[in-house]
Amino acid sequence: xxxxxxxxxxxxxxxxxxxxxxxxVDQGALDVFVERFAPGWDTAYxxxxxxxxxxxxxLFADKAAGWAQSKVLAVDGLRFMRNPPAGELLRGRMTxxxxxxxxxxxxxxxxxxxxxxxxxxxVFACLTRAVFSRR
Numbered sequence: 001x002x003x004x005x006x007x008x009x010x011x012x013x014x015x016x017x018x019x020x021x022x023x024x025v026d027q028g029a030l031d032v033f034v035e036r037f038a039p040g041w042d043t044a045y046x047x048x049x050x051x052x053x054x055x056x057x058x059l060f061a062d063k064a065a066g067w068a069q070s071k072v073l074a075v076d077g078l079r080f081m082r083n084p085p086a087g088e089l090l091r092g093r094m095t096x097x098x099x100x101x102x103x104x105x106x107x108x109x110x111x112x113x114x115x116x117x118x119x120x121x122x123v124f125a126c127l128t129r130a131v132f133s134r135r
Contacts, residue, residue: 003014006067007067007068007069007132008031008134008135009068009099009101009107009109009132009134009135010132010135011123012099013096014096014097014099015103017093017094017095017096018090018093018094018095018096019061019091019093020056020059020060020062020063020093020094021059021062021091021092021100022089022090023045023055023058023059023089024088024089024090024126025047025055025084025085025086025088025090026086027043029044030043030047031039033047033050033054034048034051037051038050044088045087046081046082046085047083047084047085048083048087049080049083050079050097052083052084052115052123052124053078053080053124054128055090055115056092056113056115057091060092060094060114060128063092063094064130067132068132068133069109069130069133070106070131070132070133071081071130072128072129073108073130074125074129075126075128076125076127077125077126078125078126079125079126080123080124081124081125082117082121082122082123084117084123088117088118089118090115090117090123091116092112092113092115092116093113093114094128095112095113095114096109096110096111097110097111097127101134102131103135105134106132106133107134108129108130108131108132109130109132110127110128110129110130111128111129111130112126112127113125113126113128
């Protein structure tokens with residue numbers, strides 16, 4: 001995939017890894033998130049699982065905004081491995097696990113997603129199935 005912003009079904013290969021970008025766990029955002037969505041969570045434990053999911057979701061959505069992806073059918077197999085502290089830089093990646101053409105106009109791409117901390121440790125992982133347009 002030379003330019004992931006123009007990725008169609010045929011542009012993706014099984015085993016291919018696409019970086020999703022990076023984001024930091026911002027202390028201010030953590031405080032507001034906990035206040036509004038996880039009352040009672042102690043920020044000393046790091047970002048709650050729901051915020052980790054939101055950070056991954058934002059990275060994925062930003063990266064996929066220009067893809068020829070029409071719909072995400074499923075996000076499943078969620079694994080939360082640790083709660084990153086404020087200031088931690090997280091990097092996302094997507095690995096294409098499988099592809100299934102569906103007619104002449106579209107295909108389904110199955111992918112594994114990882115969110116890693118600065119040391120390369122797994123913070124979050126999930127699987128997605130998405131519909132991509134064919135060329």
